[in-house]
Amino acid sequence: MSNVSLRHLAKRYGKVAVVKDVSLEIAEGEFVSLLGPSGCGKTTILRMVAGLIEPSDGAITVGGRDITRLPPNKRNVGLVFQSYALFPHMTVFENVAFGLRRKGESGAALDERVREALALVRLEGYGDRYPRQLSGGQQQRVAMARAIAPRPSVLLFDEPLSNLDAKLRDEMQIELKRLQRDLNITTLFVTHDQAEALSLSDRVCVMNDGVIQQFDTPEEIYHRPATAFVASFIGKPNRLAGTVKDGAVDLGDGLVLQSSGAASLDDGTPVDVFIRQEAVTLSASPDGKGTGLPGTIVLRSFSGAQVQYVVRLGNRFEVVVEVASSGEGANLEQGREVFLTIRPQDTIILRSGTGA
Amino acid sequence: MNEQRPGLTISSVALLVVLFLQIPVIVVMLASFSETSYLTIPPQGWTLKWFEAVLTDRTYIDAIKNSLILAVGSTTISLVLGVAASYAIFRKLVPGSEALTSLLMAPLIIPSVVIGVALLQYFTLVGMRGSFWVLLIAHVVITVPYIVRSALASLSGIDLAVEEAARVLGANGFTTFRLVTLPLIKPGLVAGALFSFVTSMENVPVTIFLAGPRDTTLPILIFTSVEMGVNPSVAAVSTLLIIATAIVLLAAERWTGFHRFV
Numbered sequence: 001m002s003n004v005s006l007r008h009l010a011k012r013y014g015k016v017a018v019v020k021d022v023s024l025e026i027a028e029g030e031f032v033s034l035l036g037p038s039g040c041g042k043t044t045i046l047r048m049v050a051g052l053i054e055p056s057d058g059a060i061t062v063g064g065r066d067i068t069r070l071p072p073n074k075r076n077v078g079l080v081f082q083s084y085a086l087f088p089h090m091t092v093f094e095n096v097a098f099g100l101r102r103k104g105e106s107g108a109a110l111d112e113r114v115r116e117a118l119a120l121v122r123l124e125g126y127g128d129r130y131p132r133q134l135s136g137g138q139q140q141r142v143a144m145a146r147a148i149a150p151r152p153s154v155l156l157f158d159e160p161l162s163n164l165d166a167k168l169r170d171e172m173q174i175e176l177k178r179l180q181r182d183l184n185i186t187t188l189f190v191t192h193d194q195a196e197a198l199s200l201s202d203r204v205c206v207m208n209d210g211v212i213q214q215f216d217t218p219e220e221i222y223h224r225p226a227t228a229f230v231a232s233f234i235g236k237p238n239r240l241a242g243t244v245k246d247g248a249v250d251l252g253d254g255l256v257l258q259s260s261g262a263a264s265l266d267d268g269t270p271v272d273v274f275i276r277q278e279a280v281t282l283s284a285s286p287d288g289k290g291t292g293l294p295g296t297i298v299l300r301s302f303s304g305a306q307v308q309y310v311v312r313l314g315n316r317f318e319v320v321v322e323v324a325s326s327g328e329g330a331n332l333e334q335g336r337e338v339f340l341t342i343r344p345q346d347t348i349i350l351r352s353g354t355g356a
Numbered sequence: 357m358n359e360q361r362p363g364l365t366i367s368s369v370a371l372l373v374v375l376f377l378q379i380p381v382i383v384v385m386l387a388s389f390s391e392t393s394y395l396t397i398p399p400q401g402w403t404l405k406w407f408e409a410v411l412t413d414r415t416y417i418d419a420i421k422n423s424l425i426l427a428v429g430s431t432t433i434s435l436v437l438g439v440a441a442s443y444a445i446f447r448k449l450v451p452g453s454e455a456l457t458s459l460l461m462a463p464l465i466i467p468s469v470v471i472g473v474a475l476l477q478y479f480t481l482v483g484m485r486g487s488f489w490v491l492l493i494a495h496v497v498i499t500v501p502y503i504v505r506s507a508l509a510s511l512s513g514i515d516l517a518v519e520e521a522a523r524v525l526g527a528n529g530f531t532t533f534r535l536v537t538l539p540l541i542k543p544g545l546v547a548g549a550l551f552s553f554v555t556s557m558e559n560v561p562v563t564i565f566l567a568g569p570r571d572t573t574l575p576i577l578i579f580t581s582v583e584m585g586v587n588p589s590v591a592a593v594s595t596l597l598i599i600a601t602a603i604v605l606l607a608a609e610r611w612t613g614f615h616r617f618v
Contacts, residue, residue, distance in 0.1 A: 085517035102526030
């Protein structure tokens, strides 16, 4: 159990930089996710920590020990692969025992450690099976037991849940979180699934194009994104471009949006405003205070618990709005004039050109 | 499409083809039991005396021994060299992997007689002609392609992440190969080794150029016996060879299910 620190880590293939100057401090026992679209360099970072890829630059230390140039077998890390990568010719017992045997464990002590690891993932009594005799979820749990059995100082996960179906994925998420908390092992978790990253992690590191966009708690990432990339990547919000005018945002066509962040910006500053689909209220008539934005419903689609509208605002914007199907504004027909109310504190405002 | 048993026509044709292919084998086996001192079909009477003649003849026993030593020796050496080379090629540990593969596979394409003549000239030049080691080296050259082919095919069938998992779990490169890679490619290697063994066992065109008088192999002996006038002992030794081969193939199939790799 140790803290992990990445300092100015970089990986280049020829002239292509996959990871550019990434520095990250992960506290002991912390659960950190690397989140980003495919090709953002998150898996490369994970593989550099595991020793499977050699960094072009920078250093990796675990518990103060520099492991940058150590071969993978000398690093004492645990890695769970996307494909599980179980040894198909070995039983579950031998799979889990593999790492322990390499540490010289044998006999009754080995049996005990393997049993312990299998119990942690609730697979007692499966020791004699072969991987091909197990379901996907069970194979996943064997992969976890195999990774934790030798008590690594760091646990690494490479999109471990992406091959499971939705229901099983939710179950495994909870199990994984419980396991990590019980064992208190420093964990680095790679995923492209934002819900997974937000719900599992103590802190999330959002990456794009080989660069860290924001490294913060899930709440901060969600509510106070630091860059336009983070704002648009998390929660799929609407993005409106405008300019600051008198402490509000002028969207053109006579549309003025109240935004609590606009007051601190100079008039004329070009900005992007991000509004989450669920933060908008629709009503058939103006609210009387004159703050509602007038628009026209272009499309309505019912999906059970929610109703989604596409609303045209002026000539430049179409906004997706999501309301509860049992609540107010759930039964507005297509083509109708409506008013959109957005609380100023629910808008995220960023200067144009901050990130992607 | 619903699953259908093959029709009567197809089944009969298939049976005929199989029979046709096996006719030489059947003929030889039948002829070996004939009481006459020349080869004849159908056999005249039934006897095992030709088998007795073969198994008590020093010339045959020595030839069988030579052949077995050569086949086992060359297959073992080919396995070690072929697997090592295939791994290096597959993992791109060496530059020019395409060229290397072609080079190793070349003996499959080049006519055996050409290889025989070429090796004869070479070994004469370096003054090693007539030695048993020359024969062994020659057999390694002609058997290594079978090992390389099956090893490369088997390697491409395993998940790279499995080796990485072993490395991360604390195994060094060699341990990973021994405990993970090798067991996973073993069925393919058994198939390759069988081909290699049989190739060495039956080779005439290369061996005949290189074998010294004391290193006569079984196929060479059969070849020269036939030239000097045939009696059924040649058929008897061939029958023994056929039965031995069949037993080995069946056993290997039972142990490893290698037919998937052929």
